[in-house]
Amino acid sequence: MGLSSYLRKVYDLDTLDTRFTSSTSVPYQTVIDARDDPAVEREAAARARSSAPPPKWRTPEFFLYYMVFIVVVPYMFWVAYDVSRPSDPRYPKYEKYLSDGWIPGRKIDNSDAQYRTFRGNFPIMTGLLIFHPLLRKAWESVYKPSARGARGSTRLDQRATFDFIFAIAFIVILHGISSFKILAILTINYQLATKLPRKYVPAATWIFNIGTLFANELTMGYRLQLLANWVGPPWGPLAHWGYWLDRWGGILTRWDILFNITILRLISFNLDYYWSIDKRSSNSLEVSAHSPPSPMSLHTKKGLDPASLSERDRISIPADIKDFSFRNYVAYALYAPLYIAGPIITFNDYISQSKYRAASIEWPRTIRYGVRFLLVLLAMELILHYDYVGAISKAAPVWSDYTAAQLSLLSFFNLHIIWLKLLLPWRMFRLWALVDGIDPPENMVRCVSNNYSTQLFWRAWHRSYNRWLIRYIYIPLGGSSFRSWQSSVKSVVTYLLVFTFVALWHDIKLRLLIWGWLIVIFMVPEWTASYLFPKRKWESRPTEYRMLCCIGAVGNVLMMISANLVGFAVGLDGLQSILSSILHDWSGVFFILTACICLFVGVQIMFEIRESEKRKGVVMKC
Template sequence: MASARDDAVGDGNGNGLTRRRSGPLGFLASVYDLDTLDTRFTTPSTVPYRVAHGPGAAKPDPDPRAEPPKWKTPEFYLYYLAFIVCVPYMFWIAYDVSRPSDPRYHKYEPYLTDGWIPGRKIDVSDAQYYTFRKNLPFMALLLVFHPLLRRIWNAVYSLPAEYAHPGGSRSTTPEAADARQRQRASFDFAFALFYLVALHGFSAAKILVILSLNYKIATTLPRKYIPVLTWTFNICTLFANELCQGYKFRNIALFVGGGSPGLVEFGEWLDRRGGIMKRWEILFNITVLRLISFNLDYYWSLDRRGSSPIEKKQLDPSNLSERDRISIPASPQDYSFRNYVAYAIYAPLYLTGPIITFNDFISQQRYRPATISPARTLRYGLRFALVLLAMELVLHYDYVGAIAKSRPQWDSYSPAQISLLAYFNLHIIWLKLLLPWRFFRLWSLADGIDPPENMLRCVSDNYSTLSFWRGWHRSYYRWLLRYLYVPLGGSDFRSVRSAARSVATYLLVFTFVALWHDIKLHLLVWGWLIVLFFLPEIVASRILFPKRKWERRPTAYRMLSCAGGVANVLMMMAANLVGFAVGLDGLQSIVKGIFRDYSGLVFLVTACSALFVGIQVMFEIRQSELRRGINLKC
């Protein structure tokens, strides 16, 4: 085996830059490249990928705001020492209270089951991850089967020879793109119907009724009513799905048939044949986002009928930038019911996303994205496998989820134990969301569609509340920007009046975000807490301590920003514990447990000091990215 290898990271057609990677460590480093995670992180949204990474492409210039590296300074050597001591100690605390010798072990043992690591049980208290883990082998088979089935479909319903391989390469003419789009959409439409029936049985009919009603709103009503009725219909659908528990056929029979025994019995028979996932309404929220995307993309396309932005700007339709793929409307004929269903029920992204807009989806159906290459998809798959291994190791050795589910007496734990249990609980929440998103994006990449990556940074690599939301569920964040935040007017804090309007915009957006997740009071509290925690950072960074006033004292400004970052981290942890872990009552119990005596205050000061060290390293990571010309803004 050669000691060095070439690793192509170009346009997916063999036309990219080639970087030298040496040996196994070099390959592992390439697995953790930002470019492997998502090319959107290394390519500006306004620049086509082939232009940024094709032959002769220049390396991005360092950002002029980048500071000299600090990795080898005495300050950072002190931070390294803190990492060497603190990180293992954090894991030890969580492990120590998860051992069978712990006197509280019997309380949460029912939430454990035999694991695959000898001598260890695994925490299965989280139903969401347990379901994903149990079904992962079957989903892996589907990941292989679905792209292979498309190949068979393409062989049976093949493109005309002049479109498929003229001169030995795929044609990029508009006619060939139309043919490729019809070929892909016909398969996606047929597979969507099969997929719905397999997942939801007879309840697939309910989903198709909802889709049909939403489609009628966009395509038959007067233009001026489309946005309002689209939002009204889809928000009402979220509530109705929850309140009516998925519209049981038995209840429909009682309502329609007046209690006829035969009809009610038939309704119960239909309910029993609800497919693999009988409760289809639980994961339908993600489909609602696609329904809104289709309607509003169609609504905005009506303004551009009769003109072609591609021709006007003289763009190459086979090599559009991401921004152009999203903003340039599809052709009028593309807003058909077949394409709409193919998009809304696209199998790899149907259950959890990531979310891709309708315009972007149709553009990628026409032209295979240059960002997709077998080598990058392989590395992305390996990265998913490593994250899965990390989750399994945590659940085998740290039973923090089971402890939280067992209604613990928090006063029986030390402040350090309480804090670290909450901290690792947030990491499990992050991992259980990350894994399905990465798996289904991997499936989509294998099928030739490149959706946005949902998670940019580890949950422990965030110090800004605003930046956190740019990198957490990133495709949803971008969806909110396009369809809700910008239409509502965005934010502007240059005056008291505009600031009040901006706060109202944030409240509306996060109220929708909370209700979209679930119709629960603690999620509303979570959404409003997020907005409340935005405000100190906005006031501090834009009004009290603007960076321009500290240009002559960069070190002092960095220390001040780090102190603010510590406060942000504590607030973000509190908000997410309320929303997704222990609820408001649980958070109150945790806080009381930390502050019940003097030792809690000592631990809090120690923890804040450790956070201060961690945030300094986070600052330097972002400075390193700026030195490479990468500005992720989160």
């Protein structure tokens, strides 16, 4: 296999996540078995060809788009590079935020705290990625649980015991004295799920976990010195004792910042347990050796192989009642590869994959995924060596000193850096999980530049979190429907509640609440346009419909850029300052119109990318 052929496989959707190229309702072993069947391949190819129009890549229309790309894309990079050169008169103002780089003659913009932490700890995390799976292999060669139970239960016992022990050691090293606070929260949450009457479990779960988010924020992670000052004299003996204990905070003292992701797993365990109570007799896949199965459970299990479940079955079929143990709960909630940042898997899925290794985990694909991660890391490093957009933003710039093009592209590249700084940890931790034998969902489906729909963008951004929201909030609230004005209003309220939780979960700050509500507000025009211009009425005019959709998509892109700048970059005041600086004269207005034309070209390319995926039999809802 040549280098170009291998790189194509590296950037194939199947390498990123098999969930994108095969149905989640079909066991992946079925996909593996069908690989060498020519009849299946011919049928899939014919079905794919009929689901999408002929390709447009070689049409005159798209050759015009290529000409725009050849000019505009290099120009975009040049503008960001030009304002980042030492010769720029504003360079001394933000130079203090730059660090020595590894590319000769260039410094690196390492001003972002999240990426700086990831970059500084990269060697340690790489060591853990190698050491943790090797230690598990050594454990499995020594620890041989009783083989009296089913094969899956034996494997679960072996893996969960290791995960439990490693998790305790892991959080003690990471958080020191605060590990006891974490275990206390886990214990209370477990007692709520297993000891309260069933009808109180959902309400108690949400109240406790949302309350924990607020308590973590208000007490700065229950700092003992702060708590001592509340109950005793300021800087008394108790406060001094608390200060001394706080110093033993481990490698990452701010455990409460990382704990938000653990909150999701606590809620997942409680609600999976709550939903299992009525279903366990009919859907359990394993039957205790000491009691015969009921007729209903035999009927439900007919045709289901617990060793080869589809992902949908792994999530929806409740774990066995004995699997909701405290050991398994802690092993899941603090599972080392996914503890710090995710991706997120449900408790049911964790137990199922612990019992039977997912067929989608194949070493050639995992290696290609690792290569892809390293290439993304290289891209991030190159951008930070040549485009200092983060440092410029941190230096409180006078935005009116920049041209409309410079302002727009600094904002645009700022969003790309935000995307990359989130993508890299998520991919590294997912790679660690894959090496360890657990297949969580891929968090980032598409590049941030390859999105034109606000609603679809949020399906692809932090995808495992989006799936969590759908399962535990969106569907229980009734989902959405836009068939009538009444149902539309209810749906908007549902989305507002979902994104309010999303904002509070990220951080308890007003700008994030504004960001969450802006997202919903910016979805309304898209929903309205879909209602007023349904695709079925334009079947005889596909080109006109595509152009109409593209115009709407350009508006969506501008709104998404604005919302994310507010939430994750410059805030509402910063966005207002940037917009006023861009639009203060006619040259800025002309630039915005030119940018909209360029976005129009980019959206047309996005449309065709998705049509190309359909021709290959891949239909992604994002």
